[in-house]
Amino acid sequence: MNGYVGTATSRVDGRAKVTGAAKYAGEFAADGLLHGFVVTATIPRGRITRLDASGALKVKGVVDVLTHAHRHPLADKDEAWKDEVAPEKGSPFRPLYDDSIKFNDQPIALVVAEDWETAKFAATLLDVAYQEEPFATDLEAERGSATEVQKPHEPRGDAAAALAGAAIRHEADYLVPTEHHNPMELYATTAVWEVDRLTVYDKTQGVQNVQKFLCSVFGKTPDEIRVISPYVGGAFGSGLRPQYQVVLATLAALQLKRSVRIVLTRHQMYGLGYRPETIEHVGLGARPDGTLDAVVHEAIAVTSRYEEFSRNDTGWAEQLYKSANSRYSHQLVRLDVATPCDMRAPGAASGVWALECAMDELANALKLDPVELRLKCYSDRDQSEDLPYTSKQLRACYRQAAAAFGWSNRNPAPRSMRDGKELVGWGMATGIWEALQMPVAARIVLTANGHAEVSSAASDIGTGTYTIVAQVAADALGLPMDNITVKLADSSLPQAPVEGGSWMAASSAHAVLAAAEDIRQELARLAVAMAGSPLAGTDPADVILSEGMIAVGSDKSRSVSIADAMRSGSLERIEKEKLNHFAEDKSHARNTHSAVFAEVKIDEELGVIRVTRVVNAVAAGRILNTKTGRSQVMGSVVWGIGMALHEEAVMDHRFGRIMNANIAEYHIPVNADIHDIDVIFVDEQDEHINKLGIKGLGEIGIVGVPAAIANAVYHATGRRVRRFPITLDKLLS
Structure with a gap:
């Protein structure tokens, strides 16, 4: 190994981010791109009794206004709306599904126009009326209605008696208020319409989670919806579940057969988790x-x-x-x-x-x-x-x-x-x-010129996944980090869960390590089999990769280059994909x-x-x-x-x-x-x-x-x- 792991290594994606070369979900271009503006509810509970979009539709540049009464079909069953991190119990929220209002700032319509400013203006012209219902939003006032949902651990002993009889006793309530995510990047989706599929650029912590979710909601196959999220401007939990703008952008693109972008406002993000x-x-x-x-x-x-x-x-x-x-x-x-x-x-x-x-x-x-x-x-x-x-x-x-x-x-x-x-x-x-630790797969493609591409659907939400994947791959393959390219956060790449829970570094690193080990074994086999090889007769298990060479331990006299070994085997590339395995302990x-x-x-x-x-x-x-x-x-x-x-x-x-x-x-x-x-x-x-x-x-x-x-x-x-x-x-x- 070269010794990159454990060192203070600069981000491999740092230059792209500071120069503006890194593209985020709301920055991808598409021909004929439309822009959507979300209209939200102004009551916390009730029903929509009137939603008149005629005024908005008269504005030049407005293409359509999507509502619960005017939209592409959506799945009906609760199960179709559950993603891999959805709560176990309940009926997930469905934007523009029906006339019911479940919370203030709930999306109730989407105005789609040729540009964002027109969509935003037209949204002010919607005529909406509600039938309000009694509501409650105060935790302390409603404390008496609380019901138990979980015991993190089974009780031990008699805590009530021991507390009551303790020589020194302390009891108190501590209150945490509602706290909202305020990532630098606003939540955004660009759904690019193609004849036979959609490419969805989304701000998310899990591209395959979003892909499965959208396929379920819209009755599509994975071949018809691809989700990409190469860079994320902060998430830390807010992007674990698909947010409603990705549903609305996909909905509009399918209905209008055009590419659609939605970027939520800062205010609208307070209607999320x-x-x-x-x-x-x-x-x-x-x-x-x-x-x-x-x-x-x-x-x-x-x-x-x-x-x-x-x-x-x-x-x-x-x-x-x-x-x-x-x-x-x-x-x-x-x-x-x-x-x-x-x-x-x-x-x-x-x-x-x-x-x-x-x-x-x-x-x-x-x-x-x-x-x-x-x-x-x-x-x-x-x-x-x-x-x-x-x-x-x-x-x-x-x-x-x-x-x-x-x-x-x-x-x-x-x-x-x-x-x-x-x-x-x-x-x-x-x-x-x-x-x-979670199951993550990684694919490594090593070419004869000593360059390796490492890919996985895993996300990097700004935590440095691109960099640590490159470090681990460079050490395991015995290559300089400059010879490693990392591709992440594309639903077409090897499987990965959402990035969260502090599990991605350990999980992705071991997927890369496993794929690199398969490549090492393949290279060792090639090197040992070469005519006149200095590694002839060597147990492949004793072969290491270092500085672009295949060697026996640190003995440089018994080594061949990766390029020579691959050339001898008539190989231009070696491709290995591996799913990590963590034995349950x-x-x-x-x-x-x-x-x-x-x-x-x-x-x-x-x-x-x-x-x-x-x-x-x-x-x-x-x-x-x-x-x-x-x-x-x-x-x-x-x-x-x-x-x-x-x-x-x-x-x-x-x-x-x-x-x-x-x-x-x-x-x-x-x-x-x-x-x-x-x-x-x-x-x-x-x-x-x-x-x-x-x-x-x-x-x-x-x-x-x-x-x-x-x-x-x-x-x-x-x-x-x-x-x-x-x-x-x-x-x-």
Whole structure:
């Protein structure tokens, strides 16, 4: 191997992105391209009683207006509308299906015109009337209607009795508001009409998922619909399920037999999925020495009336902290809103912040250092299954992060540390996520000139999949990275699932590794069989690929070039495709871990909060690319800062409508909000997880960050804020 894996390697797609050569879903050209503008509902629940498009159709340049009463046929059965990440229970939303309104800003019509501005103007001329029905959008008001949908883990012992009888007890509710995806790239689809098929350029995290979905909805075969998504300007869960604009663009293209582009507005994107508002109730019971006797974690979250969306908010303590008694549950309140969706570290980002704030409150009650309490309760096994971990270097995360942060200099008393007129707070928290792996196939085509093309339907949502695939292929084939071309995110390429859950790096890397091994074996056979070969009589298993040569170990005198070996076999190319195989391992728990330490400085008079330092130490097995990996974690930290201090969709419950559906009033961190971020990759050798010892990095970087900031705010001010975001009014009230 050349040694690209594990190094700080620049993105192979970086130049295309910064020069504008990279094309996104809304940028592909087509002859006779039409543009669609979506008209959305202005009530949260009811029926359309009138939808008159005559005014819009009179506008010059308008080609058609699609509605539930005027559209190409759509599938009827629920099953046809389910994709590979759809909730198990429910009836998926179907745009322009009928006259029913299920949530505010639901699409009710599509105006198609020769240009976007004409379509947008004509959309204002639609005459729409509704029959409104009673609705509910307030989680706290409807809390009493919650019903349990899952227990992440079976209860252990008698948690209620142990909590009630604990010497030191802490119980509290922690509230996460609705948070919306705001990726840089707007959701867009360009459906290119061809006589016998559609080529659909879509913003998605899974091209084959979208292809199967569209074929199901429109009764087509895979030969008739191809989905491509070479570049994605941010997704992190919002593109796991096909969004409604891809249905509408395909619908219009099929109906009009012309190419159609739809780009949603920023406001319209608030009608898509989101991190659901959740009430996290945590109860901890401990002995005076800090030993945990009871853990209770219950979540009550929002879902839509038509689907049950839930994730594991509450089971994480089973992997982190020893306790003889535990109980976990997840309840849902069904409201007149769109179905939530996955948003970076779904479940964990919400649930772990509540757990880790509760642990901080318990540490204060016990007068223990927060790190000391976590080490006291540290679990070496997954308690729910009584399993060891493939690897768990969380203790090293605590140690290295604390040392880098200077935690030993902390005065534990709230309001005890200052910098001029600012209060200084130091807080910490633990992070945890799953180390998942999924079936992915890769194809490698090696040509006699020593160039390899690696292809897979896997997506790169900006996380660096193009680059790590090239690194792994270069090392496995013994070629320079410049000799590797990577093709991704085309439904016609070898199979891959949606990119999510932090599984794509490990999964795609091992598919590439498997295909490269087949090529190595083929080259070894050719080299050994060459007339007068210096490898004659060599066991092909002992042959390696290095620097464009086929060799026996490091003995350069016993080597032949790849080109010569292929020429001797009269081969211009060798093509191998392989689906990775991960044997199901029920003997180990698989997780990534982190320790996050944060410093805040808060103006004592104004309440303005600055996160001035964050140290995030991550144990995630072998890091494929320390440069892109560090960027992943830094981005996660920024998102965690936004979650703690900025993000909140504000609903006017009188109208069931989001009031700040734009990035002027829906606050996210900007450059001025971000200061020093230090990422530490803790050395973690994992011989069980997979051949390369890889775990994913996409999610682990955010988990724990919001809690560390919230705990730092408490340390600075002595005020415990249990409702995100932590804003100055909550500190000054």
